[in-house]
Amino acid sequence: MSRQSNRTTDSKKMNSELFTLTYGALVTQLCKDYENDEEVNKQLDKMGYNIGVRLIEDFLARSSIGRCQDFRETADVIAKVAFKMYLGVTPSVTNWSPAGDEFSLILENNPLVDFVELPDNHSTLVYSNLLCGVLRGALEMVQMAVDVKFSQDTLRGDNVTEIRMKFIKRIEENLPAGDE
């Protein structure tokens, strides 16, 4: 059958479209359920967090990457391995703060927003906010408390999509009381 001929070539792309569309359906539902955009952002972040804490296990198991020595290495792994593996894109890492505890991920094209246009009445909606939650949740599981937020978004007219990540602290292993 002729219609099967070019299936293998774009099956990867199709799969990313499934994800994109499903995510779109989710955001649509959230916008219906909640009155304001802030609540939607919060909910997306929460769901992302839940995904992140589970996704990190999948990631560590499959990438065989060990403990990161510093935040720079973490940044590299996130951009070059994790984003590539799960979203098929490689953001660039820039805008390091002098102290080396803050950097930006610049996404040329964000696969989550492939077919998306924001209506005017959702100006404060951070459409891809799920990603922030995912990053925060995943890093928390490897003992890093990090603050993640979108500082630029092409959906809202910026030239690029920028995720700003700030290292807060290393989470200490909690020993049970009385245990040395």
Added chain:
Amino acid sequence: MADEAPFQFLHHELIQYIYKTAENGEAENGRNITKLENMGFRVGQGLMERLTKETARFKDELDVMKFICKDFWTCVFKKQIDNLRTNHQGIYVLQDNKYRLLSQLSAGKQYLDLAPKYLAFTCGLVRGALSNLGVKSIVTAEVSIMPACKFQVMIQKM
């Protein structure tokens, strides 16, 4: 994206979210299923639009169903439907012996009562996909032994 893990996790969160927002009673349960199904419907429509961009026109209903079983299923679940049956009067049964979204759950009876949650979205997917090909239908699903799963498609005559 080469990976299906994000979709699986997202799907799971979807279910969690829908069920957490309303945790009371049987009636609510039905509404949750409907919500999930409607989300799937929209996704199925969009997906079909993209998937059939360069395919030839379908000959008949059976041809459409074959497309669902082969191409559509491969696109969503990386495998084909294992068995397609029909009574030639508008009822089709699609059997998947290893349904992806259930394959992470125990194969025993332990979580059998949770299975419908994991089917609703896919029912919507199929219904949406069919609807975009001009076929109006009702799609239901059942699980008897995990992770095998049967989808029943009832075509509504226009």
